Amino acid sequence: MARLAVIATVAGAFSGLFGVGGGAVIVPLLILWMGYEEREATGTSLTAIPVIAAIGVAVQGIHGNVHVLDGLAIGIPAIGGVLAGTALQQRISVRVVAGAFAVLLVASAAVLVF
Amino acid sequence: MDFVLIVVIGFAAGVTSGMLGVGGGIVFVPGLVFVLGLSQLSAQSTSLLAIVPVAIVGAWRQRKYGNVRLRAGLVLAALSPIGVVGGAELANVLPTRALELSFAAVQIVFAFGLARRAV
Numbered sequence: 001m002a003r004l005a006v007i008a009t010v011a012g013a014f015s016g017l018f019g020v021g022g023g024a025v026i027v028p029l030l031i032l033w034m035g036y037e038e039r040e041a042t043g044t045s046l047t048a049i050p051v052i053a054a055i056g057v058a059v060q061g062i063h064g065n066v067h068v069l070d071g072l073a074i075g076i077p078a079i080g081g082v083l084a085g086t087a088l089q090q091r092i093s094v095r096v097v098a099g100a101f102a103v104l105l106v107a108s109a110a111v112l113v114f
Numbered sequence: 115m116d117f118v119l120i121v122v123i124g125f126a127a128g129v130t131s132g133m134l135g136v137g138g139g140i141v142f143v144p145g146l147v148f149v150l151g152l153s154q155l156s157a158q159s160t161s162l163l164a165i166v167p168v169a170i171v172g173a174w175r176q177r178k179y180g181n182v183r184l185r186a187g188l189v190l191a192a193l194s195p196i197g198v199v200g201g202a203e204l205a206n207v208l209p210t211r212a213l214e215l216s217f218a219a220v221q222i223v224f225a226f227g228l229a230r231r232a233v
Contacts, residue, residue, distance in 0.1 A: 001189065008190045012197020017205055017213055019158025021137025021165045026190060028224035031231070038231075040183060042135025043176030047187025049137050052194045053162040059198075060159030068159045070150050073117075073143055074124040075164030081128020082138075082168045086175040089133045093174035099232030101134050105225035106141055109218035 003034055008048070016054060021049040024108050038101075047099060100107040132172050133208070137165035143170050 007029045011022035023045045030041035060066050089097060123145035127138035139161045146157035176182050206211065 002123055003123045004186055004189045008193035011195035012194035013204060014217060016198040018200030019162060020139035021169065022194065024221065027135045028228060032224065032227045039181040041175065043181030044183045044187045045135035046137030046169045046173040046176055047182050047184065048190035050166050050192060053137055053165040053169065053192035055198050056162040057159065057166065058164050060194030061196060065159035066163050067152060068163065070146060070152060070219035071160045071163035073120050074145055075167060077121040077124030078131065078164060079171050080139060080166045081125040082172040083175065084134040085129035085132020086172055086179065088207055091178055095232045097133065098228045101227040102142065102225040102232060103134065105141055105221040109221040111140065112214040112218040
């Protein structure tokens with residue numbers, strides 16, 4: 001419970017600071033710090049992300065920064081993508097999931113630095 | 115042409131989300147900036163809007179597959195607002211560059227940890 005509270009706080013801060021969902025913080029911490037299996041970590045992360053993202057949308061929506069039509073244009077195809085991505089994840093080794101996540105983290109770090 | 119590109123980028127963001135349990139912002143944001151011409155702030159904000167339904171659908175599928183620890187997920191969701199508020203406060207106190215470099219360093223450490231599980 002204490003560890004979950006720490007993860008929630010760090011993920012929220014990451015989301016608030018950089019305008020992302022927080023999954024890049026939640027998934028590695030659930031795996032490396034709490035011993036979750038990769039698929040469980042990603043599934044549990046996806047459960048928390050909608051709430052974190054919705055807070056950001058509410059805050060930024062007040063400031064007029066949310067472009068609804070553009071969000072729909074890119075978000076609707078993404079729903080197809082997430083159905084494919086979750087299905088695909090069930091068919092690959094958790095080691096591939098861990099490796100792909102490591103690549104994502106390096107890309108994310110590069111975006112932050114450059 | 116831009117429409118096809120945005121559909122492809124959106125789909126790729128969704129695949130990333132489903133496979134890796136993230137919102138997909140790392141793919142959404144550049145798509146919104148470079149294809150639809152949004153500013154960085156508007157792209158991040160709009161990306162968060164797209165993330166909400168995508169993550170809900172992803173969580174629903176993962177629940178069906180038996181990969182969700184529901185109680186932990188709900189605790190994370192319930193406590194995350196503390197972090198969002200704290201992060202905003204932190205941004206007022208610390209320079210943005212320091213925060214970017216700190217989080218980047220943490221992500222590299224995480225990347226090493228996960229890469230070790232992959233090999």
